[in-house]
Amino acid sequence: MKKKKILFVIPGFTLGGTIISLISLLGKIDYNKYEVDLYSRSFLGYDKVCDKLLNCNILEENVLLSSTVRTKGVLIKLFSLLLQLAIRCSRKFGYDLYSLCAKIGCKQINTCEYDAVIAYQESMVDELSNWSARRKIIWIHSDYIRNAKINPRVLSQNIKFNSFDDIVCVSKSAQDSFCSVFPELRNKTSVVYNIIDKDYISKKANEDIKLNSSFDQSKYAIISCGRIDPVKQFHLIPSIADVVKKNCNIPFKWYIIGGDRNFETYKDLIIQEIDKYNLSDIVLFLGEQSNVYPYISKSNLLVSLSESETFALVIHEALALGIPVIMNDIPVAYELLKNNEAECICNLSEVADKIVKTICVKPVVESYRNLNDIAINSFNRLFL
DSSP, X not given: OOOEEEEEEESXXXXXXXXXXXXXXXXXXXXTTEEEEEXXXXXXXXXXXXXXXXXXXXXXXXXXXXXXXXXXXXHHHHHHHHHHHHHHHHHHTTOXXXXXXXXXXXXXXXXXXXXXXXXXXXXXXXXXXXXXXXXXXXXXXXXHHHHHHHOGGGGGGHHHHTTSSEEEESSHHHHHHHHHHOGGGGGGEEEOOOOOOHHHHHHHHTOOOOOOTTOOTTSEEEEEESXXXXXXXXXXHHHHHHHHHHHOOSOEEEEEEOOOTTOHHHHHHHHHHHHHTTOTTTEEEEEOXXXXXXXXXXXXXXXXXXXXXXXXXXXXXXXXXXXXXXXXXXXXXXXXXXXXXXXXXXXXXXXXXHHHHHHHHOOOOOOOOOOHHHHHHHHHHTTO
């Protein structure tokens, strides 16, 4: 049987939920069925993930398609910088120079020779709508109801999404959200859950790394992970921790792990809330960690307060490591969790009480809903 030739396209290699889920997917698909190439518009962060991408062929930078160029000569780099500036300027005047670059660049990397070109992040809809390919697929990782509220320009993207043959959502919740914004595109949508690589997660969790000195393993450890973004609702942690402290005589610490490069003002709000409740010795920022898994595996409980998630990768990662979770009552929670003592779904007003009960009961994660087989079968159906 002839292998399907697939090209995945990503904006960059910066570590985050999207690149982690792609690495896991590439580690699980059947290479007797697929030949996979990967093109990134930027190589920033590549050195941190290159050893995890051994099953696919990484395409070289392309001056016309790449957002940054770092491996070419000085003149090529200068040309690339000037071209990116020209593209941005052209868009301000109502003309998209990138569409012309895309037509030439796609021929240079032979995109029409692939059975499918996959944009693995919805942020690439503008760029890849201009690409030429036999078949184009785009992956949706975000909540489009929320996206449309934050940025009304999203509503005008239906024409660009319509240029794709298939629109893949990472959960039923993500699909429903996308289709509520673009109901005319529902027939193009399907669901492929994110893949969890339990072996990789366990290996990373057991790495011998020096933990942040503030991480105190002698106390009951609660952890919340994610980018420091208002959608994660980390600012609610101090008020919840205050209630837990008043109703539980077991000493505990609550750690927040995540990057704050784009949300410094929100981080300031969280710190203000910590000071308001005088909990600087209980609620602690550990910042962004290159390997979060040892922290999760050494914690007793993971809590997610997010007001919106399309998959909540960290929830499955915690369960894979045997760590109980409490998750805010949002639609995707019911796709991921069994809603029992170890996998609790509750509304925000109940979180403190659930934490107190969890600290006392100490539930054990016996098994979790492994969606990998469902995800791989769904992925294969795309190419039947």
